[in-house]
Amino acid sequence: MNQDTATPGSVRPGGRTARVRESVLRAAGDLLAERGFAHLDPAEVATRAGVGKTTVYRRWRTPAGLVADLLTEMAETSLPHADTGSLRGDLLANARLVAHTLNDPRQGRVFASLVAAATCDPATAAALRHFYDARLAEWSPCIDAAVARGELPPETDSRAVLSAVSAPLYYRLLNTGDPIGDDAATTAAEAAALAARAGLFTR
Template sequence: MNQDTTTPGSLRPGGRTARVRESVLRAAGDLLAERGFAHLDPAEVAARAGVGKTTVYRRWRTPAGLVADLLTEMAETSLPRADTGSLREDLLANARLVAHTLNDPRQGKLFASLIAAATADPTTATALRHFYDTRLTEWTPCIEAAATRGEIPPETDPRAVLSAVAAPLYYRLLTTGDPIDDHTATLAAESATLAAHSGLFTP
């Protein structure tokens, strides 16, 4: 007998099964935003999604399995990178996208819950790292293009630049609770742009 080695929820079928996945992940995200990872009950997820408990337990197995697939789905459906022809404008678009996401009443709480869960659950931590790796990969061409245009040194580390944009915004979400307004997003983008121009993100 072949052993099932697929990741929970990792199949990508279409039709009814795809609609079930969408409903289940929406319900899981709602519960995470409302109550956090510690109270993510697959049975309640099933009830909210309008599907059988056996469906959820068979496909996702555990709360961590639900979170892993939710993060996969979020990475797949996130907005694509900007392409303005300017490093400053690209980073400003990135900062405003992050700020918009973290300010959203549901999404902000959802990310806070996911980050908190990742500190204690290895499966969630791995899934969260994969999510951010996917997003950094999506936006890396912005920095590579800026280097090609001569705006920044060719050896600039794209991920360091992008992390410098997002870090102040997540700090406000998770630590100070200060507003993540457009001024904050603009300041984060401007600071990262100036630092990149100065060569601070080179090896």
């Protein structure tokens, strides 16, 4: 793939280019957390990252290009799925990871900004879907293992189960503002496990 024609952020760099990418994406994330997507200015990102504006515009082109690569990096560096040996344990680990991320002062604001931007910016919406697809694919083996152990019915939809875990936690972040404590994470995990065992998420 020619780097000049590639989708912004799709070329994985090394060496100095990797350091530039790290600095630019850190600056982009900081700006998102502080001001939201509407104020994600590539020129300001370049200034904060200490790189030339032409570098940012040439590689990422637009705010949406920065967001796409930021989400790619977040997916790449997220923790792998748990393997506790039980459905409840794995879903609880997933819920606690989501809660920890959303409670983080920087990451929580970044996700809130991205979800808001996705409602009106198709490129951001596509990048966000790609991020969640990657995370659901990473954690799907937990559901497959539960089916193999006989904890869940055959044909259980792993994506539906995992979405049921995170949905109430995101609802707290984006709608009610209620605390996302360990009690909320535990309730989300146990409710999803109960529904999955009852066969509510079979295909």
